[in-house]
Amino acid sequence: MTRKRKKISNRFESSLFLARLLFYFNAAWWLLLGVIFVYQMTRDGNGWTSVMVGVFFIVMIGSLLYGAHIVTEREKWAFFICIFISVANILFSIFGFIDFLFVIAALFDIAILGSLYALKDYYLTS
Numbered sequence: 801m802t803r804k805r806k807k808i809s810n811r812f813e814s815s816l817f818l819a820r821l822l823f824y825f826n827a828a829w830w831l832l833l834g835v836i837f838v839y840q841m842t843r844d845g846n847g848w849t850s851v852m853v854g855v856f857f858i859v860m861i862g863s864l865l866y867g868a869h870i871v872t873e874r875e876k877w878a879f880f881i882c883i884f885i886s887v888a889n890i891l892f893s894i895f896g897f898i899d900f901l902f903v904i905a906a907l908f909d910i911a912i913l914g915s916l917y918a919l920k921d922y923y924l925t926s
Contacts, residue, residue, distance in 0.1 A: 812922045816872050819882075819915040823868035826889070826908040830860045833901055860889065867912075879916065879923035886912045 834857030841850035867885040870878045886909045893906035 815915055815918045819871045820868050822912045823864050827861050827864035829905055876923055882916055
């Protein structure tokens, strides 16, 4: 079964590229944060806690990579999943361990929401 790809108009190409790029940058940022925090926790002797935090970071990175993968799908469900991923990451960044590094992650997510808002017509008029 093959799926037909709908032609992307030129006005959405740059916004889609920006949204995908922001998802990838945010995933790389969360990877850096994960390495830093898990390393600090294992150095301090927090064995199982560092494993649980590592799994949390892997889930966050995986969700961002999934968002980058589906952002070009011209379906309503992809739009809402990408928004959900961004809002969840903002909430995790703000209500978790407050640090300047997590504020940067929240700013990435706010930028992703802005680019998704610019793509609203791309998803909802399909």
